Amino acid sequence: MKFIISTVMTLSGFLLAEIVSVIVPTKSPGVDDRAYRVILAGLFILYLGMAAYAAFKPERREKFNKRAPFRLAMGLALMVWDLLGTKFLILPMPFFPGPSQITWVFVDERGLLFGHILFSLRLYFFGFTSGVILGVGTGVLIGWFARANYWIMPILKMTGVIPAVAWMPFALTVFPSSLIAGCFLVSMCGWFPIGFQTARGIANTPKVYFEVAETIGGKEWYQLFHIALPNALPSIFTGVATANGLAFTTLVMTEMMGARGGLGYYINWAKAWSSYYKVYAAIIIMAVLFSLIMKLIAFIQGRALIWQRGLVNERVSN
Amino acid sequence: MSESRIEVTGVYRTYTDVNGGEVTALQEVSLSINKGEFISIIGPSGCGKTTLLRLMAGLDTPELGTLSLDGAEIHSPSPERGYVFQQSSLFPWLTVERNIAAGLKARGVFRQNKDEIQKYIDMVGLCGFERSYPHQISGGMAQRAAIARSLINHPAVLLLDEPMGALDSFTRADLQDKLLELWKTDGTTMILVTHDVDEAIYLSDRLVIMTPRPGKISEIITIKLGRPRNRGSQDFLSLRKQVLETLNLASAVPEQEYSL
Ligand SMILES: Nc1ncnc2c1ncn2[C@@H]1O[C@H](COP(=O)(O)OP(=O)(O)OP(=O)(O)O)[C@@H](O)[C@H]1O
Numbered sequence: 001m002k003f004i005i006s007t008v009m010t011l012s013g014f015l016l017a018e019i020v021s022v023i024v025p026t027k028s029p030g031v032d033d034r035a036y037r038v039i040l041a042g043l044f045i046l047y048l049g050m051a052a053y054a055a056f057k058p059e060r061r062e063k064f065n066k067r068a069p070f071r072l073a074m075g076l077a078l079m080v081w082d083l084l085g086t087k088f089l090i091l092p093m094p095f096f097p098g099p100s101q102i103t104w105v106f107v108d109e110r111g112l113l114f115g116h117i118l119f120s121l122r123l124y125f126f127g128f129t130s131g132v133i134l135g136v137g138t139g140v141l142i143g144w145f146a147r148a149n150y151w152i153m154p155i156l157k158m159t160g161v162i163p164a165v166a167w168m169p170f171a172l173t174v175f176p177s178s179l180i181a182g183c184f185l186v187s188m189c190g191w192f193p194i195g196f197q198t199a200r201g202i203a204n205t206p207k208v209y210f211e212v213a214e215t216i217g218g219k220e221w222y223q224l225f226h227i228a229l230p231n232a233l234p235s236i237f238t239g240v241a242t243a244n245g246l247a248f249t250t251l252v253m254t255e256m257m258g259a260r261g262g263l264g265y266y267i268n269w270a271k272a273w274s275s276y277y278k279v280y281a282a283i284i285i286m287a288v289l290f291s292l293i294m295k296l297i298a299f300i301q302g303r304a305l306i307w308q309r310g311l312v313n314e315r316v317s318n
Numbered sequence: 319m320s321e322s323r324i325e326v327t328g329v330y331r332t333y334t335d336v337n338g339g340e341v342t343a344l345q346e347v348s349l350s351i352n353k354g355e356f357i358s359i360i361g362p363s364g365c366g367k368t369t370l371l372r373l374m375a376g377l378d379t380p381e382l383g384t385l386s387l388d389g390a391e392i393h394s395p396s397p398e399r400g401y402v403f404q405q406s407s408l409f410p411w412l413t414v415e416r417n418i419a420a421g422l423k424a425r426g427v428f429r430q431n432k433d434e435i436q437k438y439i440d441m442v443g444l445c446g447f448e449r450s451y452p453h454q455i456s457g458g459m460a461q462r463a464a465i466a467r468s469l470i471n472h473p474a475v476l477l478l479d480e481p482m483g484a485l486d487s488f489t490r491a492d493l494q495d496k497l498l499e500l501w502k503t504d505g506t507t508m509i510l511v512t513h514d515v516d517e518a519i520y521l522s523d524r525l526v527i528m529t530p531r532p533g534k535i536s537e538i539i540t541i542k543l544g545r546p547r548n549r550g551s552q553d554f555l556s557l558r559k560q561v562l563e564t565l566n567l568a569s570a571v572p573e574q575e576y577s578l
């Protein structure tokens with residue numbers, strides 16, 4: 001019974017929004033509602049599917065029920081926004097466009113947006129991967145070799161606190177292309193937190209594990225790669241999480257200030273033309289994109305740290 | 319049987335405590351252990367049992383005196399001297415199976431000896447728990463896995479630091495029998511540190527009694543009971559009484575601490 005109410009609640013918000021979009025006459029001419037309506041219909045079908053998926057398992061139903069009020073609110077919010085922004089033009093233009101204008105951008109500029117998304121992803125991927133490699137490498141050096149620690153640690157400590165974007169003028173002049181400069185800046189975000197956390201994780205390895213390794217015949221490489229590094233892995237992921245947040249910021253700032261493409265560049269360009277609806281569209285894409293990247297990292301982390309499950313306090317999840 | 323395997327001669331080990339004072343953990347300790355012998359080291363807490371065992375493993379070096387295995391001086395750890403630590407020591411990031419295989423991996427002989435892994439898992443009775451992580455198994459199972467990890471390297475000597483310290487008497491008896499079984503089949507020289515007089519008498523050929531402050535060997539008792547031993551037999555009980563008296567005399571610590 002509760003589940004049926006939840007289903008109705010979940011779906012009715014989007015249904016109402018859809019009805020309003022179709023029935024209420026609009027005051028803004030030339031706005032194409034189609035994309036918005038398709039998205040609403042898509043959400044409707046998506047949640048219908050999820051209801052069907054949840055129907056036969058109590059714990060899934062429980063989860064679905066719990067989220068119903070939020071989803072209703074989401075549908076209603078879209079409806080109100082549509083009314084204020086598009087239908088009655090109550091919100092000040094062009095700063096606050098309605099959902100129809102914004103969603104139409106996804107269709108209208110799909111080719112352009114796709115190119116910018118690829119640009120951002122490429123920058124993020126190369127920058128962040130090299131940041132992780134650089135960070136772990138540095139961490140291993142300073143965590144394992146006393147001499148490296150002596151020479152590199154002070155440098156890491158000093159340069160690590162500098163926000164990566166402060167290097168931008170330097171990066172833009174030194175590197176041959178703005179892409180490489182961007183990669184450098186994003187990877188700088190990973191270097192400090194990941195390097196630091198790797199070194200910390202290695203240093204915190206309980207001595208008994210090294211002694212075990214010695215008594216079963218493990219030489220130095222075994223101690224480093226099979227004892228110290230696995231022990232540092234949770235710590236490394238802490239560093240990766242910190243670095244990731246910084247990397248998003250740096251990525252967008254780099255694109256806004258130096259690069260020749262990317263979502264940040266697109267936002268800047270749209271703003272110059274006062275096309276604020278495009279700015280919002282790009283922001284929505286960023287939200288989705290960055291959430292997906294976070295999910296991917298969380299997934300990799302869950303896989304790599306599967307041995308910790310049930311060993312550490314699990315955080316509240318929903 | 320009379321061939322000497324481990325030779326400890328005139329060993330001193332002193333620690334500095336937090337106040338800068340000196341603690342003599344071992345004073346003038348000499349001990350000769352035969353090939354294939356089962357030795358128990360018993361004594362009150364802090365008498366230097368772990369210190370002595372760590373020296374034999376090569377995890378620590380003495381200030382004075384020498385230790386040798388088959389005539390070669392012991393100066394660093396080696397897989398031929400297996401060590402089972404007093405505290406839990408399985409690698410938390412590896413499954414039981416991989417923890418046991420770590421002995422092979424560390425020596426770089428994993429590929430050639432892969433099939434040995436299952437044999438040792440079965441031997442210590444961990445069949446069905448291969449894929450479990452250390453925190454998912456009981457303390458007794460973890461100690462058995464740690465023993466298997468050492469044994470898979472076929473050590474000449476197995477050094478065990480209270481492997482049954484935290485176990486209930488039932489699991490303990492089970493593990494004791496497992497140890498005896500391994501001792502018989504592999505012919506490994508066993509050196510066991512324990513607090514438990516019954517355990518020591520049940521398992522060992524000879525019993526080394528140590529006393530604290532300064533830590534030294536006060537007496538070595540040869541146990542001539544035939545095997546398998548019966549914990550309730552008259553001989554067993556009288557030997558137990560004798561050992562307890564020696565311990566009390568030597569350390570003047572209340573008797574209860576040593577009874578089960
Ligand atoms: N790393 C160390 N630093 C300082 N003192 C130590 C150290 N290790 C051991 N000691 C001291 O040496 C003495 C012997 O310690 P040891 O660990 O060998 O005792 P034990 O017989 O194994 O005791 P238990 O039965 O409680 O394990 C103790 O007094 C202890 O305080």
Ligand SMILES: [Mg+2]
Pocket residue numbers: 367368369404479
């Ligand atoms: Mg001890």
